[in-house]
Amino acid sequence: MQVSGSRVAPAPVVEVNRENYQRPDDNPVKATASDPVSTFSVDVDTGSYSNVRKLLEQGSRPPADAVRAEEFINSFRYGHPAPTTRDVPFAFHTELAPAPWDSRRQLLMIGIKGYELPRDALPPMNLVFLIDTSGSMYSADKLPLLKKAFAQLVPQLRAQDKVAIVSYAGSAGEVLPPTAGDQHARILAALEQLEAGGSTNGGAGIELAYALARQSFIRGGANRVLLATDGDFNVGTVNQGALETLVADRRASGIALSTLGFGRGNYNDAMAEKLANIGNGNHAYIDSLSQARKVLVEQMGGTLYTIANDVKIQVEFNPARISEYRLIGYENRVLANEDFANDKVDAGDIGPGHEVTALYELTPVGSGAEQLPARRYATAASATPAAVAGEVAELRLRYKLPGQNDSKLLTRPVLAADARRTPSQSLQWAAAVAGFADQLRGGERMPAWNWDKVIQAAQAARGTDANGERAQAVQLMRLAQGLVDKPQPELDN
Structure with a gap:
């Protein structure tokens, strides 16, 4: 067994705050008369929410750049209906109801749910754990937590699965060659020997991880590299553009890349999320053993397998x-x-049991709630045919089945007659979580809501909350409210 990538533990590394986030501007309000069509890729990532959760629990006000509303919303389950057959890999539905922050406006919720797969029906897995063992990974919330996180996944592995481990710290090392998944003791022993030390050259580690994944490639199986890091690719000749090209090339050959973020101080959220997006994978931030269990055990199928590709x-x-x-x-x-x-344009993937939720804020004609200035010479909308006059919108979804190059199209109208007088509990909760994200980003998009109203709405929409995640979210909102007057951290990017 080669262990060139692991080292004897050095003295703890003193870290400065070098966290890196990328914040695109909020989506703008658009005028339907001139721009009636909206298109986006699905996203099942949740890393933003768990990262912000850790910051709040440690008494830090999260930077606005760290907050991605869709990852807050998609951190919760909404009970979207599942498909009744596997002819189509997911079911989708919509709900239209008044917006809780302005009753003159409406919220359109789009919900997608992938079909479930029993664990014993999951295809064989070919996994490579690519683990950052650089000096910055020394602290308890990084490599020690990482080892415990992966240790929870190991007992789920079967004889038909393959697992390899690569560490990188200055130079990349093969810690465990491709090994049958039922060799639990051997895999756990390889994980346990990892120690933090050295500086980071992520590029070399990724190349070795992909080489091992190709070596054990399983046709029709789940072939995936799991990159676990604080994201600090700070040494060597790593060029981000070349790294992205490598990940895209390997994606085309059937090997996906998912990223798991750990720790604080130099967490590179921007790179971790971008690489996962390019690699047809997902990005999660692991802030606790319970979050590790949720991502790697309870949602293992959705994390590691794909039932629909390039979902738009x-x-x-x-x-x-x-x-x-x-x-x-x-x-x-x-x-x-x-x-x-355009089937050549990449988009997000959906795994078994995955839920995807998206919200649109709508301003009905004649509501008096318009946000854009009226045009003096605006062109009137063309007459709407009677056949579609009762439609608010048409929803279209495209997806590819795994291994196929041509997409399939699904369509459904959203009818005005189906609008609810009051939103369902699921939509109320999604709206409250969206309000939570908006407040953390400055509260500019929902000015009628403040922290008290967001918390009140969330408390009222908690429902049964069997696992306590919604109660925890309400507590996080209260923590955030108490931190709003604190200055935001200055990041050394």
């Missing part, structure tokens, strides 16, 4: 009924409208 959503709004709209979140997943039908 397009909504065309009826200008006779909707004057303005705004997509909440998904800023870095927005696509050009012409990319919707």
Whole structure:
């Protein structure tokens, strides 16, 4: 067994705050008369929410850049209906109801749910754990937590699965060659020997990880590299553009890349999320053993397997009924409208049991709630045919089945007659979580809501909350409210 990538533990590393986030501007309000179509890729990542949770629990005000509304919303389950057959890999539905922060406006919720797969029916896995063992990983919330996190996944592995471990710290090392998944003791022993030390050359580690993944490639199986790091690729000749090209090339060959973020101080959220997006993977931030269990055990199928590739959503709004709209979140997943039908354009994937939730804020025609200035010479919307006059919008979804190159199209109208007088508990909760994210980003998009109203709305929409996650979110909102007057941390990017 080669262990060139692991080292004897050095003295603790004193860290400065070098966390790196990328914050695109909030999606703008758009006028339906001139821009009726909205297109974006699905996203099942949740890393932003768990990272912000850790910051709040440690008494730190999260930087606005760290907050991605869609990852807050998608951190919770909404009970979206599952498909009744596997002819289509997911079911989708919509709900239209008044917006809780302004009853003159409406919220359109789009919900997608992938079919479930029993654990014993999951295809064989070919996994490579790519583990950062640089000096910055020394602290308890980094490599020690990482080892415990992966140790929870190991007992789920089967004889038909393959696992390899690569560490990188200055130079990349093969810690465990491709090994049958039922060799639990051997895999756990290899994990346990990892120690933090050295500086980081992530590029070399990724190349070795992909080489091992190719060596054990399983046709029809789940072939994936799991990159676990604080994201500090700070030494060597790593060029981010070349790294992204490498990940994209390996994605095309059937090997996905997912990223797991750990720790504080030099957490590179921007790179971790971007690499996962390019690699047809997902990005999660692990702040506790319970979060590790949720991602790697309870949601293992959705984390490691894919049932639909390149899933895109397009909504065309009826200008006779909707004057303005705004997509909440998904800023870095927005696509050009012409990319919707272009099967060469990459988009997000959905795994078994995955839920995806998206919200649009709508301004109905004649509501008096318009946010954009009226045009003096605005062109009136063309007459709407009677056949579609009752439609608020048309929802379109494109997806590819795994291994296929041509996408399939699903469509469904959103009818004005189906609008609810009051939002369901699920929509109320999603709206409260969206309000939570907006407050953390400055509260500019929902000015009628303040912290008290967001917390009140969340408390009222908690429901049964069997696992306590919603109660925890309400507590996080209260913690955040107490930190709003504290200055935001200055990041040395």
